[in-house]
Amino acid sequence: MFDALTDRLTEAFRRFGAKGKLTAEDVDQGLREVRMALLEADVHFRVAREFIDRVRTRAVGAEVLESLTPAQQVVTIVHDELVALLGGETRRLAYAARPPTVLMTVGLQGSGKTTTAIKLALLTRRDGHRPLAVAADLQRPAAIDQLEQLGRANEVPVVRPAAGSGTGPSATVTVCRAGLTEAAARGCDVVILDTAGRLQIDGALLDELEQIRGAVPVDETLLVVDAMTGQEAVNVATVFRERAGATGVVLTKLDGDARGGAALSMRAATGLPVLYVGVGERPQDLELFHPDRMARRILGMGDVLTLAERARDQVDRAAQQQVEERMLAGRLTLDDFVAQLRQLRGMGSLESVLGMLPGGRQLVRHGGAELPDDRQLRRMEAIVLSMTPAERRRPEIVDASRRRRIAQGSGTAPADVSRLLKGFGQLQGLLRGLGAGGGRRGLARRFLPGVPPGVLGR
Amino acid sequence: MAAEDGAARARWWRRLSQRVSVSGGAFAGQLRSRLLVWQRLDDDFFEALTEVLLSADTGVGLAERIVGDLREAAARGRVHRPDQAVALLRATLGERMARLPRGLDLVGEPAVVLLVGINGAGKTTTVAKLAHRLRQEGHTPLIAAADTYRAAAVEQLQVWAELAGVPVVGHRPGADPGAVVFDSLQAARARGCSPVLVDTAGRLHTRQPLMAELAKVVRVIGRQQPGAPQEVLVVLDATTGSNAVVQAQSFQAGVGCTGAVVTKLDGSARAGYVLRVEEELGLPVKLVGIGEAIDDLGPFEPDAYLSALFGDVTAPTAPAGDAGAPA
Ligand SMILES: Nc1nc2c(ncn2[C@@H]2O[C@H](COP(=O)(O)OP(=O)(O)OP(=O)(O)O)[C@@H](O)[C@H]2O)c(=O)[nH]1
Ligand SMILES: [Mg+2]
Numbered sequence: 001m002f003d004a005l006t007d008r009l010t011e012a013f014r015r016f017g018a019k020g021k022l023t024a025e026d027v028d029q030g031l032r033e034v035r036m037a038l039l040e041a042d043v044h045f046r047v048a049r050e051f052i053d054r055v056r057t058r059a060v061g062a063e064v065l066e067s068l069t070p071a072q073q074v075v076t077i078v079h080d081e082l083v084a085l086l087g088g089e090t091r092r093l094a095y096a097a098r099p100p101t102v103l104m105t106v107g108l109q110g111s112g113k114t115t116t117a118i119k120l121a122l123l124t125r126r127d128g129h130r131p132l133a134v135a136a137d138l139q140r141p142a143a144i145d146q147l148e149q150l151g152r153a154n155e156v157p158v159v160r161p162a163a164g165s166g167t168g169p170s171a172t173v174t175v176c177r178a179g180l181t182e183a184a185a186r187g188c189d190v191v192i193l194d195t196a197g198r199l200q201i202d203g204a205l206l207d208e209l210e211q212i213r214g215a216v217p218v219d220e221t222l223l224v225v226d227a228m229t230g231q232e233a234v235n236v237a238t239v240f241r242e243r244a245g246a247t248g249v250v251l252t253k254l255d256g257d258a259r260g261g262a263a264l265s266m267r268a269a270t271g272l273p274v275l276y277v278g279v280g281e282r283p284q285d286l287e288l289f290h291p292d293r294m295a296r297r298i299l300g301m302g303d304v305l306t307l308a309e310r311a312r313d314q315v316d317r318a319a320q321q322q323v324e325e326r327m328l329a330g331r332l333t334l335d336d337f338v339a340q341l342r343q344l345r346g347m348g349s350l351e352s353v354l355g356m357l358p359g360g361r362q363l364v365r366h367g368g369a370e371l372p373d374d375r376q377l378r379r380m381e382a383i384v385l386s387m388t389p390a391e392r393r394r395p396e397i398v399d400a401s402r403r404r405r406i407a408q409g410s411g412t413a414p415a416d417v418s419r420l421l422k423g424f425g426q427l428q429g430l431l432r433g434l435g436a437g438g439g440r441r442g443l444a445r446r447f448l449p450g451v452p453p454g455v456l457g458r
Numbered sequence: 459m460a461a462e463d464g465a466a467r468a469r470w471w472r473r474l475s476q477r478v479s480v481s482g483g484a485f486a487g488q489l490r491s492r493l494l495v496w497q498r499l500d501d502d503f504f505e506a507l508t509e510v511l512l513s514a515d516t517g518v519g520l521a522e523r524i525v526g527d528l529r530e531a532a533a534r535g536r537v538h539r540p541d542q543a544v545a546l547l548r549a550t551l552g553e554r555m556a557r558l559p560r561g562l563d564l565v566g567e568p569a570v571v572l573l574v575g576i577n578g579a580g581k582t583t584t585v586a587k588l589a590h591r592l593r594q595e596g597h598t599p600l601i602a603a604a605d606t607y608r609a610a611a612v613e614q615l616q617v618w619a620e621l622a623g624v625p626v627v628g629h630r631p632g633a634d635p636g637a638v639v640f641d642s643l644q645a646a647r648a649r650g651c652s653p654v655l656v657d658t659a660g661r662l663h664t665r666q667p668l669m670a671e672l673a674k675v676v677r678v679i680g681r682q683q684p685g686a687p688q689e690v691l692v693v694l695d696a697t698t699g700s701n702a703v704v705q706a707q708s709f710q711a712g713v714g715c716t717g718a719v720v721t722k723l724d725g726s727a728r729a730g731y732v733l734r735v736e737e738e739l740g741l742p743v744k745l746v747g748i749g750e751a752i753d754d755l756g757p758f759e760p761d762a763y764l765s766a767l768f769g770d771v772t773a774p775t776a777p778a779g780d781a782g783a784p785a
Contacts, residue, residue: 039518042699045509109722109750110578110695139750141617145610153609199725226578230515230699232727253577256662258701281577 027059027074034078034299041259041298044234047268055081082295086264087273090288091248093124096219099189100180101129106209106244107224108236109197112252112278113137114147116224117194119278119286120250121156124190132188134179135160136212138167139196139205147194154283157186169208172196173215180216193218200239209244221246223272225262227254233262234269241270251289252278259298263289334384334392337424382410383420395421470756477724477748478766493768496540499532503540514767516730517700548764551733555760558742563688563716564597568643568652570679570686573719574672574709575693577660580721580747582611584693585657586618587747587755592653593624600651602642603628604635604675605659615657621752625651635659635671636678643682653688663708672713690715691744696722696729706735720758721747728767 031052038048058077095101103120105113114137121131133156137143144160151158159182161175176193183191193212198205212218223237223246240246251263254277263274274289384392386409391398398406398421400414407414493510496503504525511521528543537543562571571588573581582605589599601619603626605611612628619626627642639656646654658675661668679686692709694702709715720729723746735741743758 036518039512040700042515042701045512108697108725110580112578140614142610142614145613146608149609199722201726226695226698228576228695228698228701228705230697230702230727230731231513232515232697232725235726236697253662256576256664256701257704261699 024060027056030074031056031059037299038261038264041261041300042228042230042233042265043261043298044231044265044269047234047265050268051081051085051264078299079292079295082264082298083291085268086291086294087267087289088291090290091273091275092288093120093127093275094220094247095127095129095190100183100191101189101220102180102191102193102216102218104193104195104209104212104218104221105224105250106195106221106240106246107197108199108226109140111197111224111226113197113224114143114150114194115281115283116222116250116252116278116286117147117192118150118154118156118283120222120276121151121190121192122154122283123276123286124192125156129190130186130188131190131192132157132159132179132183132186133192133194134158134176136172136175136179136193137196138172138175139198143194143196150283157182157188169211172208173211176212176216200236200243206239206243213245218245220248222275223249223266225249225251225266227251227258227260227262227277228256229262231265233265237266237270237272241272246272248273248275250274250276250278250286255279255285259300260294261298263294264298334387334395334424337384379410379412379416380420383407383412383417386410395424471759471762473754474746474748474756474759474762477754478746478762493540493544499538499540499543503543504529507544510768511730514728514730515699515702516733517703520730520734544768548768552760552764555736555764558736558740560717560742560744560758562744564592564653566652566683566686566688568600568646568654568683568686569688570643570654570656570683571689571691572656572658572676572679572687572713573691573693574658574713574715575660576662576695576705577608579660579693579695580719581605581660581693582614582618582657583750584691584719584721584745584747584755585655586615586622587752588745589619589624589655590622590752591755592655593622597653598649598651599624600642600646600649600654601626602639602654602656604638604642604656606631606633606635606638607659611657611659618752625649635675639675639678640682643679643686656687663705663712669708669712676713689717689744691717691719692741693719693721694729694731694735696720697725697727698729698731700731702729702731703734703738706739706741710739710741715741717742717744719743719745719747723766724748724754730767732763 034055035048035052038051039045043051055074055078058081059074093101093103101124103124105117105120107113117133121133124131133147133151135144135147135158137147138161148158148160150156159175159179161171161178165171165174172195179191179193183189193216195209195212196205198209200206213221221240221244223240223244225233225236229236237246237249249263249266249272251260251274254260266272267274274294276286277289279285279287383406386406387395387398391402391406398417403414403417406417410417493503493506496506507528508521508525511524512518516524524547528537528547531537531546532543537546563569564571573585575581585601589601592599601615601624603612603615605615606629609631612626612631615628616626625645627638627645629638629641635658639654642654642656646652656675656679658672659668661672663669676687676690690709690713692706692715694705698705706715706718718732718735718741720732720743723729732743736743745755746758748754748756
């Protein structure tokens with residue numbers, strides 16, 4: 001399902017690119033695809049709309065419309081704006097100047113607060129601190145046991161309420177206070193309060209959080225949110241920020257296939273930054289949040305952007321344009337071919353380049369045997385360089401004696417020369433056959449014009 | 459659950475309309491009420507309708523298709539006013555929903571109901587609520603605590619089971635869930651209990667080994683009890699967005715679901731993905747959870763659901779036998 005999305009976006013951008021120059025309507029057309037991508041990633045519809053407006057303002061600027069690579073430019077703008085909105089830089093946990101640092105996990109039912117509380121404990125321990133956790137979820141049956149068992153398994157001390165202390169707000173406040181006392185006694189400098197899940201429309205339970213904050217000095221209130229959350233994310237973040245003083249977000253269950261538009265929605269609507277992401281069930285599966293990775297994930301774009309960036313660094317765009325035109329006309333020369341090979345080498349291994357394309361990983365996996373490795377590429381380059389200009393322009397004049405000479409000059413065998421020329425012939429044929437069409441191939445060609453036919457001609 | 463008497467049904471309706479209020483959250487409520495004050499079937503109305511659908515998590519594809527169809531109906535003169543358009547939409551969706559079978563198949567000795575879903579969806583709570591409800595309806599359920607992975611999962615279930623007055627069969631943490639199910643079926647037969655309600659560990663639908671483990675549990679059940687499990691219900695959280703469809707699809711592919719349960723509908727989320735789960739996957743929503751109390755579970759009522767989705771164009775007619783329900 002998400003592959004289809006990637007293809008669709010890519011296709012829209014490819015259409016941009018094929019025309020060379022863009023009109024304002026073209027931009028609108030492409031932005032519609034971006035909007036769809038955002039909505040399908042569960043970005044809030046208002047956030048998506050405002051986002052698209054902002055991108056449009058930048059994208060219809062002359063520098064994009066006039067450029068030779070408008071598709072990449074639009075992608076880059078979308079990506080940059082998304083990263084900026086997601087928070088540009090990574091924010092870590094803020095430890096209190098005077099210990100203990102008190103952290104509190106809050107959120108809806110089932111979002112992953114208890115698991116996250118233990119994950120945070122281990123994270124602070126990795127930072128050199130001594131954490132203690134407090135079982136302050138007096139609502140869900142056996143929530144206290146769950147935290148206690150996790151604490152025992154990970155050597156994190158857990159404070160639980162006294163037997164028969166009830167389930168109301170005052171009992172909750174009491175156990176939180178007890179936690180701080182216990183931490184002081186044990187020399188723990190981080191206290192993590194694991195609170196009950198609650199709906200953001202549950203006034204009584206929100207009051208409880210206010211009472212906790214009134215009783216103990218909470219430094220960070222982390223809103224734990226399921227990465228698969230839909231449009232409600234905005235309401236949830238808004239209320240928890242206002243009523244519970246949330247200072248940041250931990251996004252959980254990101255090891256699934258959720259695209260995580262909730263992160264963007266929450267950030268845009270409330271300014272709450274995402275600090276960490278949960279990427280597995282094990283207690284060590286908590287990672288720092290990376291806005292740029294999140295941006296790509298929301299767009300469903302794999303690493304196309306990295307690829308685009310690398311290509312931009314390597315390629316002289318004007319020259320590239322000419323090569324592409326010749327290619328489309330089926331008039332690729334061996335000179336072009338060798339230039340493309342050089343480019344490929346500059347971008348990294350062919351495998352890593354293909355791996356970054358949507359669907360490219362598939363190619364790598366299934367066509368692995370056909371991929372020339374770096375050594376083979378270097379050899380191919382050497383062969384072409386040993387040919388005379390006339391031979392490069394018209395490879396068909398290469399006969400047995402020329403072949404021997406070329407092989408000698410390039411330190412290869414005549415059979416290698418034959419194989420290269422045959423491959424080149426096939427590539428030309430393939431390109432002629434393709435004409436201007438071809439979705440995935442079309443895209444690959446834009447980035448990898450010189451890829452040998454064995455790789456793409458499946 | 460099919461053979462509910464009128465009074466019980468009326469009670470459920472009352473609870474449903476209190477918890478799943480038409481207005482929902484303030485913001486969504488605003489959107490929905492705006493729909494009905496619109497005067498003309500113009501672009502602004504269709505825009506507003508699109509927003510209502512999007513904000514309810516129907517997904518952009520379905521939202522645009524629905525609005526496109528309505529635009530066409532308007533162009534053909536089939537509807538002239540916004541209230542007619544919304545009524546037509548409700549009728550169309552309602553008709554489709556009416557075709558799906560929503561009763562639980564509990565025929566078997568014992569019958570087996572398996573609950574599956576991602577972490578935190580509400581499986582354990584649903585098992586407990588369902589046990590309670592079935593007991594009230596005269597069944598003698600038994601609970602199989604087949605989540606042997608999550609810390610304190612069995613303890614959680616035991617607290618609930620005691621409340622519901624239903625026996626639980628469980629093993630030590632880390633035990634094979636297949637073995638738990640095996641023992642549960644034997645115990646159920648020995649005691650004459652049915653159905654066996656199986657709580658399973660939460661798992662992301664993308665984790666293949668865990669899906670295979672679940673498929674094995676289903677096989678164990680089927681070998682021991684031909685025809686079982688009668689029901690495999692995928693539990694979905696109402697606050698989830700479009701990923702809920704992917705979850706349902708993956709569990710359906712992995713273990714063959716017979717229906718879905720939507721939990722946490724007492725929040726302000728509208729779980730618009732329900733429309734897609736039913737239409738695209740053919741999976742009927744059979745139960746909804748509307749709170750954390752033991753009687754906060756009941757049958758899915760398409761009419762009430764559509765009211766919550768679009769606002770009350772035509773107030774849902776209360777079922778027969780409903781004397782005391784609020785208007
Ligand atoms: N408000 C509300 N909360 C619910 C509902 N159903 C379940 N919950 C809550 O959601 C949280 C998770 O429920 P569980 O039943 O433990 O979920 P689970 O799927 O068994 O979770 P794991 O076993 O950890 O994967 C608990 O705090 C429940 O009380 C519901 O209908 N409404
Ligand atoms: Mg459970």
